[in-house]
Amino acid sequence: MKVVVIGGTGLIGSKVVTKLGEHGHEAVAASPNTGVNTLTGEGLAEVLAGAQVVVDVSNSPSFEPAKVMEFFETSTGNLLAAEAAAGVGHHVALSVVGTERMPDNGYFAAKIAQEQLIEKSGIPFSLVHATQFFEFVRNIADTATEDGKVRIAPVQFQPIAAEEVAQAVGRAAVGAPLNGRTEVAGPTRYQMDEFFRKALDAWDDPREVVTDPRAQYFGSVPGERTLVPDEGATLGTITYRDWLATNK
Structure with missing residues (x-):
């Protein structure tokens, strides 16, 4: 099976390409680095020729609300049009757990717009909603730091290893189209401020974690269950402690 992975040279995409290849599929990494640009349409027709499945794990280079919306609307629109012309039978997209629970967030709003385009395209699809990746936990702590203190909301948090995403x-990608969504999350649910206290301690980071109900998460204040999946989600097996042991 030929599977084209848009964003196939990035964190998740490169792992998807490797895993599909190990299972005997023709997995093609597509990104601007390989001559495929979904914003301009460059290289799309060529790379999609003969593809049965397209996996989109690409991401916006900017998180500014207008720019991220423009990225997902333009990129997804061009990609879906090219897929229709090429006769692709399954579109898989990676999205975020909780998009509909924080619509005031610019990034989440853009992901909702992306999903709506996919749902209306007429191409059979599967949406994979994932919680936050372990790989971005340090960045979250840095972004939340004010005056040397890490301000974190006391809400539920269930991060996952990129490997399991x-x-x-x-x-x-290799299954039948869901024409709906599936959710994946890490094996352990935490209170987010407590998770970051444990994480900073594990990093030997002296910063104090301050519990702040008004603390923002990428520009918005999350609700109690915004960042965790509903019942029935697929849970990973790699704990943060185990992941950290090989990713320091």
């Missing part, structure tokens, strides 16, 4: 995306 890639596994879920790969499973969706």
Whole structure:
């Protein structure tokens, strides 16, 4: 099976390409680095020729609300049009757990717009909603730091290893289209401020974590369950402690 992975040279995409290749599929990494640009349409027709499945794990280079919306609307629109012309039978997209629970967030709003385009395209699809990646936890702490203190909201948090997100995306790619969504999350649910206290301690980071109900998460204040999946989600097995042991 030929599977084209848009964003195939990035964190998740490169892992998806590797995993699909290990299972005997023709997995093609597509990104501006390989001559495929979904914003301009460059290279799309050529790379999609003969593809049965397209996996989109690309991401906006800017998180500014207007720019991220423009990225997902333009990129997804061009990609879906090219897929229709090429006769692609399954579109898989990676999205975020909780998009509909924080619509005032610019990034989440853009992901909702992306999903709506996919749902209306007429192409069979599967949406994989994932929680936050372990790989971005340090960045979250840095972004939340004010005057040397890490301000974190006391809400539920269930991060996951990128490796297990890639596994879920790969499973969706080789399976029948869901024409709906599936959710994946890490094995352990935490209170986010407590998670970051434990994480900073594990990093030997002296910064104090301050519990702040008004603390923002990428520009918006999350609700109690914004960042965690509903019942029935697929849970990973890699704990943060185990992941950190090989990713310091």
